[in-house]
Amino acid sequence: MTRESLINTALFLMLPLTAGAAWMLDEPFIITLATKVAILALAGVGLNIALGLGGLVSLGHAAFFGIGGYAMGILAHHAQNYTPLMEAPFLIEGTNAMPIIWLVAVIAGALAALAIGALSLRTSGVYFIMITLAFGQMLYYFAISWPAYGGEDGLSIYVRNGFPGLNTLDPVQFFAIAFVILAVTLFAAGRLAASAFGLALSAARQNAVRVETVGLSPYRLRLLAFVISGAITALAGALFADLNRFVSPTMFSWQMSGEIMIFVILGGVGRLYGPVAGAALFILLEHVLGGLSDFWHVYLGILLLLVVLFARGGMIGSLAGREVAHD
């Protein structure tokens, strides 16, 4: 076992252990915090496929996070008001079944990423950052100006959506759902990175000309990576909305995109468990420093500066050393 896989195992166990201990001590708030870490880490795992593996610095991932959130909000809103989503040409009802909501969120996220990616990936560098940011902001203002779904105020969902056989209002059971999804996604993302696609995508990040010369199109590789990335982040968005039982345009804000990126950078860009470490540290800081001062973001800023200047591999990079090649 390498040092990195030891650290990964520890990070993986940290969440259920925390939630389990909190459950025994009857501290539901801590369980909710652990759930939040799992969901935000999931959003980061999504971004990390584009950013870490593909080198695509997207400052618009809140677009997908928000789309996932609104997929949940809109479907559940119609279910709780007993109004159909659409009557013509055929009837579509709202739903409060989590699996259906997740499926809709993933598909909507993937389609949005396909459209945004197809346009954005024609640019690179700072232009790519700007155009993804612009798409995110477009959706943000669209959500604000859409009165049918709450406009600026967002949508409140009074009862958390259901999952067959589980009581989702019980914090521990909802944590279990979020954690299992994170675990499955981490496993899949790990396999993806080591696959033929992952190798080619990583090569396209390092040297696009090389990839073209062996007869592969960097654009197509990146577009697919962006779609997978957007779909995962949208799934996280649906879960996040269910955690809060509330969705608002804030989920589309560029600050949200920034936060997801901070999870990845704090934890370690391109490291499989980087987003888990980053999201955990972020939530920890938010609650420890946030309790001391309303201006805790100053300390977060200093920390981020230190990581970027002195620990390019993030937390995992500093602890585990340089990435070991897959061979």
Add this chain to the structure above:
Amino acid sequence: MTEPLLDIRGLTKSFGALVATDDVSLTLRPGEIHALIGPNGAGKSTLIKQIAGGLPSDAGEVWFAGQNVTKLTTVARSRAGLGRTFQISSLAMEFTVLQNAVLGALGQRGTIWRFFSPVMKNPELRAAAMAALERVGLADHAGTRTAELSHGQRRLLEVAVALTLKPRVFLMDEPMAGLGAEGSKGLTTFLDDLRREAPILLVEHDMDAVFALADRISVLVYGKVIATGTAEQIKSNRDVREAYLGEEEAL
């Protein structure tokens, strides 16, 4: 006379007032090494880029295996069988040597849309990659990070990756550069055999290698081909001596 595999017809490229490639026509026949020489700035690398893709031409056509590929992308040309090596090594530096070679084997087989099985454990790809590394003598370095290779070893890896593509034509841009006397000699022997697999359009500054290898030599000066012929013909050509070889009388 055999049909040329690569047929370049009147290629032209200018950057503003500078004509980098001026109505260049040349052919590459099966089994031959056609060397392209010329002083620095003659436009050799520009021409290679126009042939391999990545730099659109202002005029002229590139025909490859009976097909007009002038409008095709770099990716499509690589797929069709143009195997290029770069003057300045163009490799994935974070990868191991083996990973770079597997990437080449992957492109050639088009098995890219696999998302779940570990690519480095694929026996077929590994075997193809290792075979290419063995041929250039890099097999012992398969696990080394590419960034840690010496300059000369990177040149050899470039050649190995091109081999994994199983191209129908090699376009090699100064493969000997930085290899040292010993390395150049080894690569010269290797290329001498390689021409039987696929013909080579060879841009090279190492004159010993060029005269030892080339069936035909074309001399490019200020973007124009001033002469094409065998080594003997080129050595005795007055224009060439004046424009180019004269500067290196020591040869």
